[in-house]
Amino acid sequence: MFTINRDSIPSPFSRRRRKFKVGDRVTTCNNCLGTVVRVDRDEVGDYIVARLDILPGEFAYDPWDLEIIK
Numbered sequence: 001m002f003t004i005n006r007d008s009i010p011s012p013f014s015r016r017r018r019k020f021k022v023g024d025r026v027t028t029c030n031n032c033l034g035t036v037v038r039v040d041r042d043e044v045g046d047y048i049v050a051r052l053d054i055l056p057g058e059f060a061y062d063p064w065d066l067e068i069i070k
Contacts (some may be wrong), residue, residue, distance in 0.1 A: 022046050025069040026062065028052070033069070 034052035
């Protein structure tokens with residue numbers, strides 16, 4: 001089995017990749033507000049864990065499914 005080093009492969013989306021930090025206020029693709037509680041990476045790629053204001057618990061999102069609120 002081969003492993004892929006994703007950091008060495010140029011991607012057209014790498015320039016548009018958002019940098020999330022713990023504590024950032026975000027809105028989801030379905031307009032729910034929340035706060036980033038963890039930024040992590042697995043074998044598929046990066047994901048963001050957010051705690052939404054209207055629901056209990058934490059939810060994982062792909063970076064392109066969230067927008068940072070200024």
